[in-house]
Amino acid sequence: MTPVDPLYIDALLPQTQCTRCGYAGCRPYAQALAEGQAELNQCPPGGAALIAELAALLSRPALPLNPANGSEAPPRLAWIDPEACIGCARCLPPCPVDAILGASRQLHSVVASWCTGCELCLPACPVDCIHLLPWPEAVATPSRADNRERYNAHEARRETRALQRAQQLADLKSSLS
Ligand code: SF4
Ligand code: SF4
Numbered sequence: 001m002t003p004v005d006p007l008y009i010d011a012l013l014p015q016t017q018c019t020r021c022g023y024a025g026c027r028p029y030a031q032a033l034a035e036g037q038a039e040l041n042q043c044p045p046g047g048a049a050l051i052a053e054l055a056a057l058l059s060r061p062a063l064p065l066n067p068a069n070g071s072e073a074p075p076r077l078a079w080i081d082p083e084a085c086i087g088c089a090r091c092l093p094p095c096p097v098d099a100i101l102g103a104s105r106q107l108h109s110v111v112a113s114w115c116t117g118c119e120l121c122l123p124a125c126p127v128d129c130i131h132l133l134p135w136p137e138a139v140a141t142p143s144r145a146d147n148r149e150r151y152n153a154h155e156a157r158r159e160t161r162a163l164q165r166a167q168q169l170a171d172l173k174s175s176l177s
């Protein structure tokens with residue numbers, strides 16, 4: 001069988017980075033699929049439509065969605081209760097697409113059209129004021145390409161900040177020596 005480039009597989013994945021497939025994100029799951037190390041029914045956000053696409057691309061039989069990873073569901077988006085938010089900013093780092101706006105000690109809010117409903121921000125909130133709501137009909141859901149672009153930008157910013165922190169630490173150490 002001809003190997004399939006993981007990039008072609010990744011292009012089909014929803015790009016929520018939710019980790020429900022058991023991998024650290026969509027790209028690692030695509031890599032495992034390309035290497036024949038993963039089943040093609042592990043992604044609840046993609047559901048049956050994705051399984052059909054993967055089966056066609058990989059020339060493998062379709063399988064029912066693995067219920068251990070969750071079930072297929074209509075899209076939802078996060079909403080922050082303004083009466084309860086304490087502005088701690090802990091929800092910002094986990095969001096893979098930077099869909100949460102706010103700064104320390106300020107009310108935070110979600111950019112509705114960017115949210116993928118991945119739920120990664122929920123456990124970060126110490127006052128449980130982030131809730132998932134049904135996706136509003138008036139707002140278009142973000143595309144896979146939109147999600148990937150925002151995730152790549154998020155990762156680039158995270159890596160830049162890490163490099164800056166490492167440089168600041170090195171500068172501090174050298175100033176003390
Ligand atoms: S969207 Fe699918 S492939 Fe991507 S991390 Fe979530 S479960 Fe895994
Ligand atoms: S706001 Fe929360 S649910 Fe929406 S994309 Fe960001 S982390 Fe995921």
Ligand code: SF4
Pocket residue numbers: 080084085086087088089090091092102108124125126127128129130
């Ligand atoms: S983690 Fe919760 S309380 Fe803290 S800023 Fe985010 S929504 Fe507000």
